[in-house]
Amino acid sequence: MPAATTPLIILAMACLLQAAPAQTPPPKPATVESLSAKKPQKTAQQEPVDSLVAYPERDILSPFRTPTDLYAPPDELFRQLSIMRNIASRSSAKSFDDSGREVIDDPAWQQARAKVSEIGIDAGQLAGMMRLHRNEAQRATAFYGAFYCSNISYVMELISHIPGEPLRSTREAALPRAIQFMRANLGTRFGELTDDEKAIVIGALPQIGSPAAKAQGLTRLPSKNDHLHSLRLTPFFQLLDIDNETDRAQALWFIKEAIVTRPDFANLWLEPALPRLLQLLRSNNNDVRDQAIAIFQRIAAKNTAAPPKEIEALVMWAKEAGKHLFPPIRNINDAIVQLYPSDERAAIAKAGIKALESSAIGDPYRGQKKDGSWYSGFRVGRVPDALAQLAIPEGSVITSINGAPINSAQGLLATIIKQSEAKRPRRVMVEYVLKGQSRAIEYRIM
Numbered sequence: 001m002p003a004a005t006t007p008l009i010i011l012a013m014a015c016l017l018q019a020a021p022a023q024t025p026p027p028k029p030a031t032v033e034s035l036s037a038k039k040p041q042k043t044a045q046q047e048p049v050d051s052l053v054a055y056p057e058r059d060i061l062s063p064f065r066t067p068t069d070l071y072a073p074p075d076e077l078f079r080q081l082s083i084m085r086n087i088a089s090r091s092s093a094k095s096f097d098d099s100g101r102e103v104i105d106d107p108a109w110q111q112a113r114a115k116v117s118e119i120g121i122d123a124g125q126l127a128g129m130m131r132l133h134r135n136e137a138q139r140a141t142a143f144y145g146a147f148y149c150s151n152i153s154y155v156m157e158l159i160s161h162i163p164g165e166p167l168r169s170t171r172e173a174a175l176p177r178a179i180q181f182m183r184a185n186l187g188t189r190f191g192e193l194t195d196d197e198k199a200i201v202i203g204a205l206p207q208i209g210s211p212a213a214k215a216q217g218l219t220r221l222p223s224k225n226d227h228l229h230s231l232r233l234t235p236f237f238q239l240l241d242i243d244n245e246t247d248r249a250q251a252l253w254f255i256k257e258a259i260v261t262r263p264d265f266a267n268l269w270l271e272p273a274l275p276r277l278l279q280l281l282r283s284n285n286n287d288v289r290d291q292a293i294a295i296f297q298r299i300a301a302k303n304t305a306a307p308p309k310e311i312e313a314l315v316m317w318a319k320e321a322g323k324h325l326f327p328p329i330r331n332i333n334d335a336i337v338q339l340y341p342s343d344e345r346a347a348i349a350k351a352g353i354k355a356l357e358s359s360a361i362g363d364p365y366r367g368q369k370k371d372g373s374w375y376s377g378f379r380v381g382r383v384p385d386a387l388a389q390l391a392i393p394e395g396s397v398i399t400s401i402n403g404a405p406i407n408s409a410q411g412l413l414a415t416i417i418k419q420s421e422a423k424r425p426r427r428v429m430v431e432y433v434l435k436g437q438s439r440a441i442e443y444r445i446m
Contacts, residue, residue, distance in 0.1 A: 035249045035287050036172060054237050054273035060131055061235045063242055064166040067139065069132040077119045078138070081145040083112040088144070089173075100184025101147050102177055116148055123154035130161045140170045147177050152185050156231045163235035163251065175250060179257045186231060186261045191224025201228070233258060233269045240276055245285040252280070252291035259298050266299050271326050281315050293318070299325040329389040335439075337391055340446045348390070364407070365397050370436035375399055377406045377433070391441060396432040403429070 084104070088094065093105035104110070126149070129142040143165065146158040159178045165171050190198065202221060206212035213219075222228075236258075239251035259266045270277075280292045293307050293314070300321035308314050328342030339345050365379040377399035380392055392398075398406050428443040 035246060035253055035291075052276040052279055053241055054276050055234045058238075061160055061164050061232070062238050063163045063235065063247070065131060065164045066166065067132050067134045069134060071129050071133045071135075071138065073129065073138055073141075074119070074122075074125070077116065077121065077145070078141055080112040080115045080119070081141050081148075084109050084116070085141055085144040087112075096180045096184070098184065099152075100181035102180070113148070116145070117150075121145055121149045123149045123151065123158060127158060127161065130158070130165065136167050136170070139165065139167070140173070143170055143174045144177075146174075147181055153229050155181060156186070156229050160232040160235055163239045168246075172250070175254060179254065182231065182258060183261050186227070186229055186258070188228045189224065190222040190226045190228060193228075227262070227264075231258060231262075231265075233265065237269070237273050237276075240273070240280065245283065245288050248280060248283075249285065249287035249291050252277075252288065252295060256291060256294045256298065259295065263298075266325060270295070270299065274322050274326065278315055278318055281318055282311055296321045331389065331391045334391055334441070336442050336444065337389070338444045338446055344389075367397065367433065368436070369433060369438065375433050375438075380432075390443075392430070392432070393434055396434045396439075398430060398432045399438075400431045401428065 087106050087109040088102065088104050091104050091106055091109070095103050095105070097103050123146070126142045126146055130139055130146075133139050133142070143158075143162070146161075147155060149155050149158065159174075159181070162171055162174045162178060165174070190201065193201065205218065205221070206216065208218060208220060233255060236251045236254050239247050242248065255269075259270070277292050277295060280288050283289050283292075296318045297304075297307070301324040304321055304324070305317070307317050323342075326340075328340040328344045329348070330338040330340075332338060339348075363379055364376065366374065366376040368374050375397065377397045380394060380396045380398065400406055426445055428445070429440060430443065431438065431440045433439070
């Protein structure tokens with residue numbers, strides 16, 4: 001690479017990157033039965049779980065709760081729900097309606113269902129019982145009844161209580177129902193509603209600009225592509241930290257199904273969990289490994305090869321698959337570039353260091369902005385292809401790095417050295433002039 005054409009900011013970033021600390025075929029559809037409780041197996045070559053926790057903040061929804069309170073449930077409602085649950089547990093004549101709710105082809109079940117609709121379900125009351133009631137049978141009835149709440153968004157909130165339930169049989173009964181409900185409702189967009197339904201949704205919202213709207217983060221009315229419902233996946237990711245392979249497999253299965261239903265959830269939730277998912281690919285448990293593979297297949301490029309069977313090759317395959325959705329070098333908006341620990345970041349550092357070892361690093365430049373003010377710095381030559389992701393345009397004149405003015409080659413080198421020796425550099429602000437106008441770009445070393 002000719003030294004005279006080396007962009008100076010790229011050299012600076014190379015030093016900073018080098019100084020930054022480094023970090024380290026589709027499976028058959030799963031069912032709760034196939035992922036039911038088995039003897040836990042030890043995993044091979046795994047790092048400590050605590051070092052790879054994706055969502056460390058624990059709350060009342062985190063696995064597993066220890067309910068100690070007593071609740072007095074609404075007697076008639078829970079009597080009818082108990083009838084429905086008992087019939088459902090014995091019946092094979094099960095199906096799901098268009099709303100994603102379980103239906104049993106049994107007159108007694110249907111009669112109880114009609115009475116439940118007549119009485120109505122208080123989602124807040126069910127949530128309290130799920131979290132705190134020490135009676136296992138009553139909690140199981142609350143989880144069963146959750147799916148017959150008329151408000152879909154409330155059901156989504158109650159689904160997030162499943163991972164924290166301490167009784168496995170209750171979790172395993174709720175999971176397939178949750179997935180069916182999620183498939184039917186989670187992908188619904190505002191534009192799919194009728195005019196009357198849209199009016200109801202808008203009428204239920206607080207006035208935009210009001211304190212209530214601000215508290216909910218609402219800044220505008222819904223548009224046609226907005227999803228109507230969401231789902232909190234944190235508790236399901238926290239199940240991956242439980243030392244039981246069945247829990248991990250079931251959590252991975254649910255996460256995969258959520259991503260299938262709402263592909264945008266992958267971008268929203270997955271990135272903090274990728275190190276944990278890579279670790280779980282080394283599991284000796286086939287269910288855990290297969291479900292983790294299925295998640296990586298969902299986020300991989302369409303032309304990605306089939307996952308290899310050998311473990312180390314599988315882990316490398318998954319790392320590359322993850323880069324399709326989460327590239328290690330990300331140009332956010334031409335003003336912010338995020339650089340994550342990766343081979344790509346190391347390659348940028350290596351290319352920059354090689355250029356620094358050349359005899360010349362660029363030319364000083366003095367010019368005049370469009371507003372008439374004068375500036376000085378170093379003008380960037382052509383940008384080599386290997387370093388184009390750093391997003392400094394050709395012709396830019398670098399004037400400062402993290403506020404330190406750049407007026408000479410010696411000043412540039414001194415600034416580079418100072419920044420590279422700083423303790424754990426995280427952000428580097430580069431100011432430059434392009435076509436007579438001041439601009440800036442921020443590099444975030446993750």
